[in-house]
Amino acid sequence: MHIRRPAAAALSLSLVAALSIGCRGGEPVPAPAGPVPTAGAPSPSSAAPLVPDQGSVGDPYVPGDGNGGYDVRHYSLQLKITPADERRALDAVAVIKAHAQREMSEFNLDLAGLDVSRVEVDGRKADFLHQGEELTVRPSATIAGGGDFTVTVAYSGTPQPVDDPILGRYGWIRTPDGVAVACQPSGAHTWFPGNNHPSDKATFDLALTVPQHLTAISNGESGPKTVKNGMATTRWKVEQPMAPYLAMLAVGDFKVKEGVTPGGIPILVAVDASVRAPSVEDFYRVKAQITDEWVKLFGPYPFGSTGGVVDNADVSFALETQSRSIYGDFEPTQGIIAHELAHQWFGDSVSVTQWRDIWLNEGFASYAEWIWEERVGGRDVQTRFDDLYQRTPPTAWQVRTGDPGRQELFNGFAVYDRGAMTLHALRTKIGDDGFFSLLRRWAEDHEYGNATTDQFVALAESMSGQELSAFFQSWLYEQARPPR
Template identity: 50%
Template structure:
């Protein structure tokens, strides 16, 4: 995530609402054998977050339609998920926190469903065969309940006086739409967002057509055509000043600021464009259709790299923070982690991008930043937290960021600049729009350098002590 201004946090809370009937066992009706179909798992298999995501299917597309009224904080939604079964399914789960679910259909036929905490269990009228493509449509309504705690702050769909601040990492997508809420399952998105006239709706990707207004409400349509993790999806709503155009390199660029931060608009627009183009020379071609950023007046104290539209919560972002969030468009967004334990592949890379930007600007070398970190006392807390295995109860520890960045600089020193920067481009190209693990990165680094690097990575990523 996130570039933290202050500490951040996690706790779930939300109630299940009973609808039709529980659905765990397949029906022998419809000519299907019981053994051919079974319930999809209630988690995707991440042991650190066992109930996040779901098993038994792979999402191919999300179509999210919401009507949101800031005055009453009421959201009415219809989300259609298109997926492919990876096993025969008698039932399957979606992640959804809160809300009243009024109806669920699978392939346009009414389905029974039940709630248990954040799990929405759906039983289709006819079991879904392994390999079959299917659509599930969920109609729901209520007041979104964001998540909060002591280490992640407040996240998810966060109502504000004039709209909503939507930053969902790590598992807050379920606070506003039913999803396979884990980065291991990415998909393109379409958004249809209806708000009171005068409110602007910003989502990922690019706007489809012009907003339409009728009956005192305006509807915006956005499309992110590239695969996206659910935690990167946003529907940030409110009063905004906009500046639109293209980066010097020709990439569509949109900056938006709450009126309170109007003075940041031009700087956000210009810096976002400059950095997007610069990172394209360092990391390889920009992976998405547009760039930019949004500054809202919600005092989140952090920024989040929402795909194509990084979100800055209640502060004027400096160049280093913008550099961090835009580097995530490559590392975290295009290349997504398979499991949260490998979060340093997102945050260490984006933090090292800050060091590289300062080096490019001539304000401080990456070596100076590395030495400043390495000179911390051996008793400093950062050395007790090995960043190669992020902890679920302290996911965004500073070690994941800074010691992760130092790992990359230690690698750069070991293999030389030519190999190191070629490695960054190949890493980004080989896994474009896909998923990555720490083992894959180590393997590529050894392959490209011709060196045995296990001791270096072990010392920097996995040992609870300061590396020599």
């Protein structure tokens, strides 16, 4: 994810460090001051693991998100979207295929703010209770542990954005001509039921039905459009596992361009007709160019297509929604595009197991952004590292990159910049060949899965032949400027 920072903010590292950078569907807001973690706080190796229960996966950064007892394998979403209808913008049916990890007489799905009219489990009517953000389902027969089951949920209403006092506003955002949906970290349950945590990834197919004068775009690859009674339906298929928060959709009046990158990767981009810049041709060209360059650096592109959407949404962020990043109503720089494309490897294909390890997403993508800006004639990476190291005030170093706390989940310096600095310091320590081999191996070993900081440290030590625990402790967890 990338926030569009004002020029003034770039001159003030203390301001950058204070910005909470989340997918919030609105302007950036300062992160609450909150308590600074005490010195000597545990590193991931000593921190408590996730302990899921029926109604939560147990991640303290996103209380209540996710559910225990099952693993989703596939989501099939049939969504009729009427953006102009303020009372009932969405009529939908979700069919969820899952694997039971234990015997269950009931289970929970995450779903907020919508009206549920019917629930079935394996084709038989099920009782349900919808309270707050939890949909509790009681099937007519107990689900056996180790077995597969299918749950169908019919629901409707108008999804509302998430308004979080710490993380801000994000999710389902109305636009002048439609809707834009981007959901990091917890907005997926505002528009479809499921297991809303990145630790439970699944494949998706989506059938989007909208007024025929509008275009509907989602993740993955599309099939032919059909039109009936003034409504157009487009089907999208995501064949590689995807975290729920990375599911996106955009409905509006778009200029669309698709083809194949010079390196042979299918590409689709869209720019809302009301957006002044970029042009769809320029957006396509830059997306294709950077995708192919990252393949050379990070390894094979992990998904079936690449691309992006620039929508006329009044937001100042871009989000790495899988295979098709979404951008607000501003002209994204090449650096921002490079950042979101790097996330396709680091964040989308290799996803965090829990949110405290978010530097594995944002530090990696920020470092890729630095590399790209150096390649196109901007500041070289070492100069950027040196400037941040020397000019960042002591207070900014007090937020721990490897476990920043919920209040600092999207901290601009600690998570993004210090995360990138950690990688550059590692590159300096183990050499270019070893460093880029490590990144490619990381992307390969954890493709389509989830990973942790401990696993990255272990791989770095194994491949470099160096003992690196003190190095990572200093860069990721000490509340002071690390020694050089």
